[in-house]
Amino acid sequence: xxxxxxxxxxxxxxxxxxxxxxxxxxxxxxxxxxxxxxxxxxxxxxxxxxxxxxxxxxxxxxxxxxxxxxxxxxxxxxxxxxxxxxxxxxxxxxxxxxxxxxxxxxxxxxxxxxxxxxxxxxxxxxxxxxxxxxxxxxxxxxxxxxxxxxxxxxxxxxxxxxxxxxxxxxxxxxxxxxxxxxxxxxxxxxxxxxxxxxxxxxxxxxxxxxxxxxxxxxxxxxxxxxxxxxxxxxxxxxxxxxxxxxxxxxxxxxxxxxxxxxxxxxx
Amino acid sequence: xxxxxxxxxxxxxxxxxxxxxxxxxxxxxxxxxxxxxxxxxxxxxxxxxxxxxxxxxxxxxxxxxxxxxxxxxxxxxxxxxxxxxxxxxxxxxxxxxxxxxxxxxxxxxxxxxxxxxxxxxxxxxxxxxxxxxxxxxxxxxxxxxxxxxxxxxxxxxxxxxxxxxxxxxxxxxxxxxxxxxxxxxxxxxxxxxxxxxxxxxxxxxxxxxxxxxxxxxxxxxxxxxxxxxxxxxxxxxxxxxxxxxxxxxxxxxxxxxxxxxxxxxxxxxxxxxxxxxxx
Ligand SMILES: Nc1ncnc2c1ncn2[C@@H]1O[C@H](COP(=O)(O)OP(=O)(O)OP(=O)(O)O)[C@@H](O)[C@H]1O
Ligand SMILES: [Mg+2]
Numbered sequence: 001x002x003x004x005x006x007x008x009x010x011x012x013x014x015x016x017x018x019x020x021x022x023x024x025x026x027x028x029x030x031x032x033x034x035x036x037x038x039x040x041x042x043x044x045x046x047x048x049x050x051x052x053x054x055x056x057x058x059x060x061x062x063x064x065x066x067x068x069x070x071x072x073x074x075x076x077x078x079x080x081x082x083x084x085x086x087x088x089x090x091x092x093x094x095x096x097x098x099x100x101x102x103x104x105x106x107x108x109x110x111x112x113x114x115x116x117x118x119x120x121x122x123x124x125x126x127x128x129x130x131x132x133x134x135x136x137x138x139x140x141x142x143x144x145x146x147x148x149x150x151x152x153x154x155x156x157x158x159x160x161x162x163x164x165x166x167x168x169x170x171x172x173x174x175x176x177x178x179x180x181x182x183x184x185x186x187x188x189x190x191x192x193x194x195x196x197x198x199x200x201x202x203x204x205x206x207x208x209x210x211x212x213x214x215x216x217x218x219x220x221x222x223x224x225x226x227x228x229x230x231x232x233x234x235x236x237x238x239x240x241x242x243x244x245x246x247x248x249x250x251x252x253x254x255x256x257x258x259x260x261x262x263x264x265x266x267x
Numbered sequence: 268x269x270x271x272x273x274x275x276x277x278x279x280x281x282x283x284x285x286x287x288x289x290x291x292x293x294x295x296x297x298x299x300x301x302x303x304x305x306x307x308x309x310x311x312x313x314x315x316x317x318x319x320x321x322x323x324x325x326x327x328x329x330x331x332x333x334x335x336x337x338x339x340x341x342x343x344x345x346x347x348x349x350x351x352x353x354x355x356x357x358x359x360x361x362x363x364x365x366x367x368x369x370x371x372x373x374x375x376x377x378x379x380x381x382x383x384x385x386x387x388x389x390x391x392x393x394x395x396x397x398x399x400x401x402x403x404x405x406x407x408x409x410x411x412x413x414x415x416x417x418x419x420x421x422x423x424x425x426x427x428x429x430x431x432x433x434x435x436x437x438x439x440x441x442x443x444x445x446x447x448x449x450x451x452x453x454x455x456x457x458x459x460x461x462x463x464x465x466x467x468x469x470x471x472x473x474x475x476x477x478x479x480x481x482x483x484x485x486x487x488x489x490x491x492x493x494x495x496x497x498x499x500x501x502x503x504x505x506x507x508x509x510x511x512x513x514x515x516x517x518x519x520x521x522x523x524x525x526x527x528x529x530x531x532x533x534x535x536x537x538x539x540x541x542x543x544x545x546x
Contacts, residue, residue, distance in 0.1 A: 077363055109485030175457075178351060180379035180407025181414075193394045253506040 071236035072247055079214050079224035082142055086149025087210040091203045098161025105165050107183060124154030131222040142223030149210045150242045157206050162199035165191050200266060203257045211255040215248050253267050301327040301362055301468055301500045309347050310355035317343045319524035330494055330501040334513035335521035336544050341504040342472050349382055377406055383461030385471040390457050393446035397456050400445050401428035404463035431459040436488060451482030469494060469501040475510060487514045508540050522532050
């Protein structure tokens with residue numbers, strides 16, 4: 001009975017409604033029209049090549065003057081300090097924040113969503129915007145940078161800590177609650193031990209992220225090595241700039257190596 | 268304990284031999300009632316009643332097996348008894364604390380303080396030591412916050428935990444991580460956790476269900492022996508009819524939300540069991 005089978009056969013394009021089709025065409029049109037106004041034309045690309053070559057030419061060789069290197073070295077230390085302090089404080093703050101935001105665990109009940117929304121706000125505002133705000137409030141320098149990293153870390157860890165706690169094993173928590181344990185005892189006795197690997201992993205990512213953003217915070221005057229980079233470009237000292245870019249490269253590489261090793265040792 | 272009760276009833280022993288337990292109202296049998304329900308009702312949603320009027324009375328020191336088919340409401344009954352779920356009607360009296368919907372905060376604390384629980388499985392904190400898991404049993408008692416890890420727990424609690432562990436023959440595993448133990452060993456740790464604060468009532472929901480036949484029997488024997496030894500009242504559910512008859516003094520069967528059968532284990536016939544599980 002081929003007819004009967006035909007009617008049972010699911011359509012090949014089921015779920016591909018006219019609405020979907022119209023939306024796809026509209027999206028395609030939007031991309032094409034945007035391309036005209038912002039994408040580089042082939043001519044612009046070709047014309048840019050000599051400029052690029054001359055820039056690279058002016059950047060080489062990188063400046064290795066000892067006095068300059070010493071200044072850069074101090075800035076690198078400052079960058080690490082911003083990242084380390086910012087990430088550490090941020091992770092510590094994220095623990096209670098994540099707890100308050102975790103569905104089914106927060107003492108606020110439904111109010112946990114408000115905490116989650118707050119964390120999302122911290123996360124969705126870009127770090128450079130936070131840096132601008134803090135430079136405007138506490139002034140130029142590393143303190144503004146550290147505050148930026150703290151806020152950024154809470155935005156990141158707050159969310160993932162909450163999720164790790166939500167995913168933690170429910171049975172032991174119920175067992176402890178049946179025993180009569182308080183919320184705090186359940187948090188420290190069952191939730192945190194179970195979520196610990198995930199919390200540590202997230203914290204290491206947060207540290208990596210903190211190093212990466214502390215490198216660029218200086219562009220808006222929030223301390224660290226980015227500040228030197230901005231000065232170098234502003235004053236057309238391209239040989240300094242190339243040295244700084246190399247230094248940034250090394251910083252990020254070292255950081256990734258270290259956190260990878262830490263993660264591996266935790267497994 | 269049951270022998271003692273027997274003797275009290277026949278007038279051979281003075282009443283005060285068992286009064287140290289002193290569990291409230293006297294029943295006609297002379298032994299104190301530790302747990303009673305009257306017309307207990309429970310539905311999760313109005314359309315489907317789960318418990319439809321349970322009248323149950325358990326005397327101190329009794330070991331009661333609760334049986335019934337899947338979904339007959341055994342776990343629900345256990346949870347209603349200690350106020351994990353709110354009751355929809357009727358009254359529950361546990362160790363002098365009488366409540367209708369839910370016990371109030373003070374009652375709940377008192378009930379849970381003198382009740383131990385053992386669940387089917389997964390009830391240990393996996394990444395903590397065995398000793399920490401047993402110390403957890405002290406949570407909910409006075410000054411409880413230090414009980415979340417053995418490392419910072421009061422010395423008396425650690426000693427009590429170690430003693431409870433030796434009762435289940437696991438003292439040499441004290442500092443192992445809980446998830447490094449076999450299922451049967453984990454269940455014994457859970458029993459130690461339930462025993463550590465010397466409860467008067469022990470409630471166990473299918474304690475042997477995830478264990479192989481030999482470990483399951485070991486665990487049930489352990490339960491039965493320790494409860495007898497310490498005069499603890501035991502209420503457990505089981506799908507293993509041999510366990511239900513052998514390790515209890517009394518069998519209570521639920522069927523369609525009502526008590527279908529309630530008699531001494533020795534008198535339970537195969538026919539009774541068959542009718543309990545008949546569709
Ligand atoms: N938390 C809950 N929310 C809604 N319905 C529930 C809940 N817990 C149990 N039920 C329902 O109540 C009924 C009784 O469940 P219960 O778990 O008490 O049965 P049980 O006798 O313990 O069964 P089993 O032998 O399978 O453990 C079932 O129909 C179940 O679907
Ligand atoms: Mg059940």
